[in-house]
Amino acid sequence: MVGGTEGTGSGARPGDAGGTEHLTVERCGATLVLTLNRPEAKNALSLPMLVGLYDGWAAADEDDEIRSIVLTGAGGTFCAGMDLKALAGKGMAGERYRDRLRADPDLHWKAMLRHHRPRKPVIAAVEGHCVAGGTEILQGTDIRIAGESATFGLYEVRRGLFPIGGSTVRLARQIPRTHALEMLLTGRPYPAPEAARIGLIGHVVPDGSALAKALEIAEQINACGPLAVEAVKASVYETAGMTESDGLAAELARGWPIFDTDDAKEGARAFAEKRPPVYRRT
Template sequence: MADASPDLLVEIDGPVMTVTMNRPEARNAFSPDMLVRAADAWTRLDEDPALRVAILTGAEGCFCSGMDLKALAAGTSDDAAARWSADPDMHWKALLRHSRPSKPIVAAVEGYCVAGGTEILQATEIRVAGETAEFAIAEVQRGLFPLGGSTVRLQRQIGFTNSADLLLTGRRIRAAEAKAIGLIGHVVPKGEAMAKARELADLVAANGPLAVRAVLRSMRETAAMSEADGLAHELTVGEPIIFETQDAKEGPRAFAEKRPPVFTGE
């Protein structure tokens, strides 16, 4: 099942939602309508109990080239304008800057992933790229500031000097270097990022959904804590929330019975 708009595609296949940025004529740059629909997609992912994981990708061999300033200046549809007026924080929700779903997102990157494309990438958990993909946060080259969260998130993900290199030079790197510094986790032949992302998403979706959400929550909430504080917080997330659930009983039972577990999220 797929919901289509000119700028964004949302497809549901079992427990997996695929969100496709769909402006290939503009290298899938963000438009106002795309951002409104992306914000809706993330809300749907968070609230629909049947969904367990999402894939974020771009149409026709390109991930995203950031904000389309021409589209922004041209205005929005009446519906998007009304939504944006009602929620001035809409674009930050869409870009996963001010809120993130409680379920993981797998990124499938081909072609350009620059500026805002690399910024939204940092809000995904598992990242796959085709070998010819290119990454950059080039705002400084235009006298601009990367407001999508990169000056905060990137150094926590790839280290201070690697992030300073990318942020202060604005230089473009290929997938192999992006993997070497930890920006992405998998490099595959050109054109195969989506297939690998779906393989990984299916692995996530097959796991206990409550356990996945709790692990993700603990990872996020302890990221800036000291080790001692993080370990203490981990216990408050893991023990009382997970070990008394039906899924926690089903997993060991299925293992003992030598069958795949049937997790219900209860």
């Protein structure tokens, strides 16, 4: 772990969510907004960005007052993928973060949501380019909104590379296989309306309004019982690879305890009393 204070965020640790020079963090009520902030490079992934993402996911997991997460990009772009100049050996920004990687060699995969799933819902607000590593991170999010001019795609094969961020496993589980294979094997761009048609994203909105729509959905989630929300999300993912009978058994095991919580009782009382519920995560 970094212990120094050189530069913005250089002392960030899991749970701090202080951000870095390439990742900004903002609280918006009960929503944590993480913004990829390297617009001059179309928010290409950098070491400071990955460290900031990792810390942001960790902070959201640890803070019970955070009920949802929004991931977006600065400068009208979501993420153009890995910094290919760095991959070619020309160096990656943020060398002072290298000891974070040495302390946790899996940090970059957790940051990209390949080896970590936040327990809070993650909403992607996409404008502009969301390609290569951007589309791979997208597959780790739960709800996805895009501006009408946004572009998606997995370009790796066009560069002789492999989309190793999880796409050969996840994509065909999220959209029909024929569409997944076409996206993976052609490396072509997908405009937002087509991405919505094949099921990669859920909403197409006017350019510049993806973040507002994401925050609107986040507020709807935040108004619900947090224990119920987190249990529902966990159940959807943990049962995805099960048989129907095993999945239904796992759903009961996770769902029945929710009915015994104080929050469940509060939800019923609030409905009867015609008032908004006040959930306390108990």
